[in-house]
Each structure stands twice: as C-alpha cells, then as structure tokens.
Amino acid sequence: MTIVVGVARTQRIVVVGGGVLGTMHAVAARRRGFEVVQLEREAEARGASVRNFGLVWVSGRRPGAELALALRARELWEELADRVPGLGFRAAGSLTIATEDAELRLLKEAAGLPDADRRQFELLDPDGVRAVNPALRGEFAGGLLCRADAIVEPRKVLPALRAYLSAGGGYEWLPGREVTEIAPNAVRDHTGAWHQCDLVILCPGAVLTGVIGRYPGYLARDGVRRVRLQMMQTAPMARRLTTSVADGDSLRYYPAYDLPGRGQLAPQSGVAARTRAQLLLVQRADGALTIGDTHEYDEPFAFDVDSDAYDHLGARAETLLGAPIPRVQRRWAGVYSEVTLGQALYHRSEVEPGVVLVTGPGGRGMTCSPAIAEETFF
Numbered sequence: 114m115t116i117v118v119g120v121a122r123t124q125r126i127v128v129v130g131g132g133v134l135g136t137m138h139a140v141a142a143r144r145r146g147f148e149v150v151q152l153e154r155e156a157e158a159r160g161a162s163v164r165n166f167g168l169v170w171v172s173g174r175r176p177g178a179e180l181a182l183a184l185r186a187r188e189l190w191e192e193l194a195d196r197v198p199g200l201g202f203r204a205a206g207s208l209t210i211a212t213e214d215a216e217l218r219l220l221k222e223a224a225g226l227p228d229a230d231r232r233q234f235e236l237l238d239p240d241g242v243r244a245v246n247p248a249l250r251g252e253f254a255g256g257l258l259c260r261a262d263a264i265v266e267p268r269k270v271l272p273a274l275r276a277y278l279s280a281g282g283g284y285e286w287l288p289g290r291e292v293t294e295i296a297p298n299a300v301r302d303h304t305g306a307w308h309q310c311d312l313v314i315l316c317p318g319a320v321l322t323g324v325i326g327r328y329p330g331y332l333a334r335d336g337v338r339r340v341r342l343q344m345m346q347t348a349p350m351a352r353r354l355t356t357s358v359a360d361g362d363s364l365r366y367y368p369a370y371d372l373p374g375r376g377q378l379a380p381q382s383g384v385a386a387r388t389r390a391q392l393l394l395v396q397r398a399d400g401a402l403t404i405g406d407t408h409e410y411d412e413p414f415a416f417d418v419d420s421d422a423y424d425h426l427g428a429r430a431e432t433l434l435g436a437p438i439p440r441v442q443r444r445w446a447g448v449y450s451e452v453t454l455g456q457a458l459y460h461r462s463e464v465e466p467g468v469v470l471v472t473g474p475g476g477r478g479m480t481c482s483p484a485i486a487e488e489t490f491f
C-alpha cells in the first residue's frame with residue numbers, strides 16, 4: 114500500500130521508534146524539508162536494528178520487486194554513506210560458500226539467473242574464492258561472489274544518522290518516551306505530553322502490543338509474525354575478511370535460491386535443522402566477527418540462548434576459515450517482525466487518518482530500510 118504524503122500540506126512529522134526504519138523515515142522526511150520529532154521508548158534503540166549483522170544483502174533476494182527494493186536501498190545506503198561516514202559502509206561484497214557438490218550445483222544455477230548481473234554474481238572455484246578472500250583457508254567446493262552486497266556497522270548507524278540529522282536542524286530526538294496513545298495527527302507519550310503533527314509514522318519494530326496492539330486487523334492482513342534469532346561476536350581477529358561470508362545452509366533460507374537444485378541439498382545436520390541455522394559471518398570494522406544465526410518462529414520464545422546452536426555456528430565458521438575463531442565475547446538474541454502473506458515485502462497501513470504504521474520487513478529490514486522510507490513518501 115502506498116500512502117500519499119501531501120508535500121504541500123505536511124510540515125511536521127512525528128516518528129515513533131528509534132530503530133533503523135524510524136530513523137530512515139526521519140532522514141527521508143528531513144530530505145523533503147519536513148520538521149521531524151522522533152520518539153523512542155528506550156534511552157537508546159535496543160531492538161533488531163542494533164542486534165543485526167549490518168548486512169546490506171542483495172544476493173539472496175527474490176527476483177522482481179524484492180530484488181528491486183534491495184538494489185534501490187543499496188544505492189541509497191551508498192549515497193548516505195558519502196554524507197555520513199560513521200555508518201561504516203563498505204562495498205565489500207559477499208561469498209556464499211559451497212562445501213558439497215549439491216550446494217555448488219545450486220550456486221551454478223543461481224549464477225545463471227537472468228538477473229545475475231544485477232546482483233553482480235560470479236561463480237568461483239576454490240582458488241578463485243581464496244584469491245578474493247585470502248582469509249578463507251578451509252576446504253570447500255567453490256563459492257558465489259556477490260559484489261552488490263555491502264556491510265554497515267549496526268552499533269554505529271543510528272547514532273551516526275541522528276548526529277547527521279541534528280547537525281542539519283529541524284530534527285528533535287526524544288529518547289525515553291514511550292508512545293501510549295495515538296490520535297489522528299498526534300501522539301501522547303507516557304509522561305502525558307502530546308506531540309501534534311501533520312503525519313505520524315509508527316515504526317515499532319517487533320513491539321506489536323501496547324499502543325500498536327490496537328490495530329491487530331491491519332497486521333493480520335499481511336500475516337505479520339515475530340522471529341527470534343541467536344547471534345554472537347568474537348574478539349577481534351587479526352586477519353581481515355575482505356567479504357562477508359555465508360555457508361550452504363543459507364541457500365535454504367533466501368528466496369533467490371528457490372531453484373530446482375535446492376531440492377537436491379542434503380538434509381541439514383541435527384542441530385542446524387532444530388535451530389534452523391545458517392552461517393552468516395561478518396567482520397566488524399574493529400576486526401571482531403559477528404556470527405549467526407538461528408530462527409525461532411513459535412511463541413513464547415525461549416528467554417535463554419542455546420549453546421548447541423553456537424557450537425554448530427562456531428564450527429561452521431572454523432571450517433570455512435580453516436582456523437579457530439577468536440574467543441566469543443558476546444552472545445545475544447534479537448527479534449524482528451515479518452510479513453508472511455501475499456506479495457508484500459513489509460507492512461504499511463494508514464491505521465488512523467494521518468497515522469501510518471510501517472513494520473514487518475523481516476530479515477531484510479536493515480538492507481531495505483532507506484528504500485522503504487522512500488516509498489512511504491512517494
């Protein structure tokens with residue numbers, strides 16, 4: 114659904130939610146000259162936007178609208194990075210590594226997709242993989258290079274964008290304010306203060322209760338559900354990874370690989386199947402390795418983290434690196450919301466006159482956030 118924002122009428126926008134979707138809406142609104150007030154219930158955003166890999170991930174997107182959204186977002190991230198170096202944007206590309214013949218055959222199929230050039234795919238043999246990313250010294254059958262993929266620093270993106278917005282004026286950041294009431298063209302926070310505006314944009318992430326719980330019908334329309342993932346981060350590794358890395362298990366999750374060869378993949382190992390794991394590996398700017406992830410779909414979610422999943426992911430990383438990973442320093446879980454019905458790539462609805470709810474981008478939310486915000490203002 115496209116909400117038409119009347120540029121002539123709209124002057125002041127309230128954004129609810131300090132995650133990447135809310136903040137990219139603030140950026141898009143300021144670019145169009147609107148005044149922006151952004152409210153966040155925590156002292157600093159603590160949701161999916163700071164818990165993710167920071168992957169701007171084009172490679173695995175479904176052909177058509179999803180790929181187009183991701184490519185537009187990739188362009189916008191790069192443009193923004195020129196103005197906001199603190200995003201830590203790197204056009205590093207990615208390597209999806211096959212350790213078995215069936216995985217390699219599927220990568221070959223993907224490399225032959227009609228849109229492979231838009232993804233900047235190139236199929237590499239093991240020597241080719243090592244030439245691109247010499248830190249990968251393990252045993253593997255080949256890899257798919259995607260030059261379009263990129264990396265940002267999730268722990269730095271939000272403060273960096275807010276500093277940029279604040280420097281430009283017309284922007285107010287109000288942390289520690291939970292929105293508890295929504296009216297047409299206004300919201301009230303938990304201190305009782307009303308914030309009047311011409312347009313409210315709600316970006317609550319996976320917080321679908323509280324004030325958002327008043328709109329279950331809208332969320333049900335797109336089958337919005339929540340997903341919990343486990344992640345970890347190591348101490349800095351001296352060797353540099355020149356690209357991000359994914360393993361063959363990722364071929365089961367990303368829609369670009371929904372090709373005939375997927376049916377030939379061997380069953381996942383016990384722990385990987387139970388925790389629905391795939392290896393994604395990103396080196397942070399300081400050298401640390403962010404390693405994940407798992408997928409939990411049934412609520413109530415576990416409140417603790419599962420060591421078997423971490424052992425599995427750590428071992429997979431070591432197989433590809435051909436070396437031990439540094440000591441794991443941090444473990445965490447994160448929850449995102451995702452649409453599951455129909456063709457929508459995320460949920461957008463006008464839940465009250467002048468009040469737009471945007472959520473549910475799922476595992477593509479960090480990637481697509483600048484393009485999603487842009488679409489809100491079309």
Ligand SMILES: Cc1cc2nc3c(=O)[nH]c(=O)nc-3n(C[C@H](O)[C@H](O)[C@H](O)COP(=O)(O)OP(=O)(O)OC[C@H]3O[C@@H](n4cnc5c(N)ncnc54)[C@H](O)[C@@H]3O)c2cc1C
Pocket residue numbers: 129130131132133134135152153154155157158159160161162163164165166167168169170290291292293316317318319320323324342343344405406446447448449450472473474475476477478479480481
């Ligand atoms: C572990 C993990 C790894 C991921 N990896 C990637 C990746 O590498 N690439 C990618 O593209 N995507 C990734 N994703 C998905 C991506 O992180 C999310 O889709 C995206 O961050 C969602 O952003 P958001 O702003 O909607 O939500 P959030 O980041 O959750 O932000 C929502 C904010 O709204 C605030 N809020 C909620 N209700 C209120 C209220 N009533 N009043 C005030 N504030 C409120 C919350 O406190 C929160 O800070 C990953 C997600 C997870 C969990």
